[in-house]
Amino acid sequence: MLKPKKPPKVPAIPIEDPAPGLDRLDVRILAALQDDGRLSNVKLADTIGLSPTAVLARVQRLTREGYILGYEARLNPLRLGASMLVFVEVMLDRTTPNVFDQFKAAVQVRPEIMECHMVAGGFDYLLKTRSADMGDYRAFAGSVLWQLPGVRETRTYAVMEEVKNSTHLHLRGG
Template identity: 60%
Template sequence: MTDGLDRVDRQILRILQREGRIPNVELAERVGLSPTATGERLRRLQKDGVITGFGARLDPQRLGLSLLVFVEVSLDKTTPDAFARFAAAVRRAPEVLECHMVGGGFDYLVKARVADMPAYRRFLGEGLLALPGVNNTRTYAVMEEVKSDGVLPL
């Protein structure tokens, strides 16, 4: 059940990762199946949760979000529910694109986009550091995005 994907399924996923809005008929002729069979596979892949959704890729620059930063966050270990409260607050913060709990020298790795350095200072001061339990942060500003697509290998 976890991996009942044949060659055609994988090809469909590979195409849809990059061209999510391709019409079903064109997808069908690319994988060499009829539109009906292809649509059926697509529906099944969504129902089974392999495909969790579709989305538009936007250019952050054109939206005034020129600065990409990664922040390593350390929490006080004293309060046990601090983790849950931090996680909840982070999910509400629109600047935060991703947040991962990691094992190692710190607790959370946050990926965020803001307009510029002043905006980041504001986000750091009023957003992150204001959260209870936040002990220490270390910021890395991205100078160049070498690879950004995030396409999964198949």
């Protein structure tokens, strides 16, 4: 007698309408890959409940259409000597022509700056960076941050505790 097949394990996602251009199977594939980007095609197919060929075609389409941007390893900053997480508010000198374009171009080539976001509110940009310690951050601020084009003022916020750190997007439908 054959054992009944277990239903496929599917990551928990709220039941809502899927994002435009996606069906529920696409969303389930994205959720599974978001949980484990190293999932083999066969394991992914088993998880989703489709054939490996069908899943591979969907993954290729999702990649081609820009839903999947790539696959990365998440590194442990504590093990790599970058335990201090810092957010920096940056205000630019708006009297300088093209200051925003110059600042954006300069930030792009600085590997110490992990993220840079133009924001609405009392400052222009929010930066995310990591350092070994306060001395290391101070050296970065003096040699890099305050030398970026158009920087008029900065406010630094050293993180005391990372309460939540995730790269997962909330996916709808699935």
